Amino acid sequence: MKILTGNDLATGDVIWWTGSGWSRHVEESADVGEKGDEIAQTEAAARRVNGPYIIDASRDEAGIRPAHIKDRIRALGPTVRLDLSLKPADPTVGTWVI
Template identity: 75%
Template sequence: MKLLTGNDLPTGDVIWWTGQTWSRHVEEACDVGAGGEAIASTEEGARRVNGPYVIDATLTADGPRPAHIKDRIRALGPTVRPDLTLKPADPTAGSWVI
């Protein structure tokens, strides 16, 4: 399984390709297969994502799981503050209040 990830231009958030748009939640990511590089090029050219790249992942009961620890950390959020990790079921997760 291959996933496409990058960063959101306005916020810098880690985002994942869903097949139609981008999501902050890896659980919504889809398998891009061999077409990932073409999608990355198109999306970066349209300035919808910064630094997109394709990664290896495995499909689990909870959705896609990035194969490399770096991308698992990017998918789940900070490792030093469990209260800051992304919570896909919470619609306000990641809404920064300053």
């Protein structure tokens, strides 16, 4: 199975091609087969997705599972607890550097 992924241009979120549009849920992915490159080019040219690429995946009783660990992490979310992640800078505090 081949599925198409990329990032949403407005939010940066990981998105997955559904066959008729984009979703933030990997389980809604459609098998793009041999048309993956064509779909990726069309969607990127229309500025609906940033950096689309095709990945190998499999479907089992648990749903769609990307073959590569990088894409599994992209599908399932952060690998650290959110309370341990960096906090955004507070723009109300004097001067700060990004």
